[in-house]
Amino acid sequence: MKTVKTLTLMRWLFGQLAPYKSKVVYAITALIVGSGSWLLLGQGVKVVVDEGFVANNAAMLNQMMLVVVAIALLGSIAAYFRFYWMIWLGERVSADIRQSVYSHLLTLPPAFFEQTRTGEVISRFTSDTTVLQSVVGMGLSMALRASITFIGALLLMLITSPMLTLYVLIAVPIVLMPIRFFGAKVRLHAKNSQDRVADLGAYVDESLHEIHTVQAYSHEALDKSMFAGRVEDVMRAANSRIRFRALMMATIMGISMTAITLVAWLGAKQVLTASISAGELTAFMFYAVMAGGAVATLSEVIGEVQKAAGASERLMELLHTDSSILIAEKPVSLANKVKGNLRLTDVHFSYPSAEGSPALQDISLDIKAGERIALVGPSGAGKSSLFQLLLRFYDIQSGDICLEGINIAELDLDTLRQQFALVPQESVIFASSVAENIRYGRPEATDDEVRRAAKAARADEFIAQLPDGYQTYLGERGVRLSGGQKQRISIARAILADRPILLLDEATSSLDAANEQYIKLALDELMRHKTTLIIAHRLATVINADRIVVMDHGEVIAIGTHQDLIHSSELYREFAQLQLVS
Incomplete structure (x- = not known):
């Protein structure tokens, strides 16, 4: 699959929010109220300085402090609803993507699984969707809040002092340069890091599923060594991503703090010449710090977005894998009785x-x-x-x-x-109860029908001796059963399916030999x-x-x-x- 642009991947990811428009509206409303509250605090600070401290007006100081506390309280309440709905949306989108990918995988033929390790697919379900959950649940919220804060702070800075605002705007393109350069590097290394995690998951899945063979051949020491090598591969890949992300953050923070310091110095000179008041400079610097913080937040989110882009690309690879089995557009119907x-x-x-x-x-x-x-x-x-x-x-x-x-x-x-009813040579037992395993080919079958099928397969006797009978949990791949017992359950499944x-x-x-004779009688019937x-x-x-x-x-x-x-x-x-x- 060709590399997909980050914008395309993000459009796909955030397109998953479409069914939950009302929840998105709730979250954005809370976000706007919250961001507006923090921006309004700057005006409160300006009044406190100019009409409280500078004017030596205790009554006004007390009154404005109460207003500031009220604004902060409103912002906190809005933050609760913003966090709640955004995190809920992150969980919901992650769940929907997992459902879509799993549903699609069930349609793919065995040829796909010949070339793709199961552990790698599992990794995409877990680690990749967790990354997307974080981006939608927290990253999107932080990005929107930072964007609104930056725009609002910029407008209020412009109202307070157009000249100082111009100096700030000169620094913005300089800040965007490292975001563009380092962001691409972060995405590349994020995908590589997630690929290494998938390899690790595939190795764990394989070795633990075949634990009997691992231990029977005393292969533990070699497996530990090979696993350690894969863990180090994950760390090396992660280290590259972390290094570029840290460089991006450090560069942005350095440029931002330098710009804010220079603006503060120029603003202080304007206060000395009475071009602006001390309260206006305080408010301006309050907004400048908010704008700088917003830019830092956006750069942090961009790092997360680049990581999510890698995860999205891997999931989209699965979703866009076509089945090699050609499906008839207008299927022909079979007779009622085949x-x-x-x-x-x-x-x-x-x-x-x-x-x-x-x-x-x-x-x-x-x-x-x-x-x-x-x-x-x-x-x-x-x-x-x-x-x-x-x-x-x-x-x-x-x-x-x-x-x-x-x-x-x-x-x-x-x-x-x-x-068709299939009884394979390697009996397949699922990690569920005996009854559910037998009922697998005919989910609507009654308990009596399940029991009759088990009796026909000569499985009822040993099932009755299990701790919970037909409700006994059989463990992954039926580890609690012998080979013959697994096969009799598999035969009971085919008998019940009645195809x-x-x-x-x-x-x-x-x-x-004894059980084989019983099964032959059942199979003959x-x-x-x-x-x-x-x-x-x-x-x-x-x-x-x-x-x-x-x-x-x-x-x-x-x-x-x-x-x-x-x-x-x-x-x-x-x-x-x-x-x-x-």
Whole structure:
């Protein structure tokens, strides 16, 4: 993605405030009242000096002090509402952006996640959106307040002394120069710093998720060392950003204080010649200090904005990542009752990360509704790739895949995938309760239906022994369960989903012999009126299939029954003798 201008990024970021216009109005109203109160204090100071101190008028001094306190109180009340609404808006915008990015990520195919580490994406959700929250919640508030304060102070300075104001204005372009120069540097190093934080998050995510392997291979010391290196990379990147931001602040403050000192000196000479009163000079310097403070605040906010620009750019990269799956503009509807007829014709497919290396080539299969098809072959033969294409996780380069005679590219993605129940080889367990895991494919299912599915998968017995039964929290990736238990929950999920086509990828691979027999009975019942494709390496799993498809190097090399293939396919015969274990 090309580098986007800061103005474009900020327009996008602050465009997120559009749905909350009323809240923005409340915040800006409070901001104007607050800023106006502090500006009005200068006039109070002028009266206190000229008509209180200089005129030696105690009554006026007391009266004006009360007025000053009242103004300060009004400003404090306005500050409360300003802070409340601006911080609320920051939190709201951050939440909306997270929601938008997450919703978009769910639409991206597996090809995107082949090339992007999950930990990096998580970093963008956390650290980047936190930066944006700070800019909208505090930075925007400070910038608006500083802008109003600067303009108001400048106008009152002009009314008080046009000549001194002219001297101040001469310094303004000089102050803007370091903001322009250093601001660009801050943004560049801010994005680099956030990229390094994303790398760090990705490493933590990977190492902690695979903690069993880390500890089993005594890899802790090396991981600590590698993590320390990444932490130092973050510090080096942050150090560059901090250095340029500090230089910007120091330069601006130096120029501003020098300008204010020179103006104070010129103003003091005018008081000595009676060109202005002591109260007017005091008020002028009060406003000059406010204007200088406003410029310093703006420069600080610009540093935050440049940092936010880096965060916005990274989030916009995610939001503008297009799905490689082409969606039909006018999807074709399926019949109310899908039987499960599948047809593949001359299918050719290569993974995006391995173009030129076909995963499947010239695949043609005609699968009838209710038929049981077993896929066998060595690793890398293309069996799992076939499953991924049926679910349309990837688009094929050529050929056709049809469901009920309709090309799946013409179907709505959700409609297509709702026809399949998948039981993967690596059982997926979510960090929620047993019931929610089983209910995953059919969220509206009742507790009784969940329990019946678990019983059919022979999972009810071990679930009953868990601390809270079906409400037991299973931990991240189901760490509290054995491999066989995970697989039975995965099978229960498919049973409950009750979809016309089953995709079973080594569905009994993690079960002991006793449980495998139970599951086979459950699967036989489940497959009775469903089209089923089974990837298996066990003879007992495939021997009763209607047809067996033998695959090798992405091609179908033989199709037939077990008895046919034993005599006609050398590769199948080798598998039956060496790898297919009953």
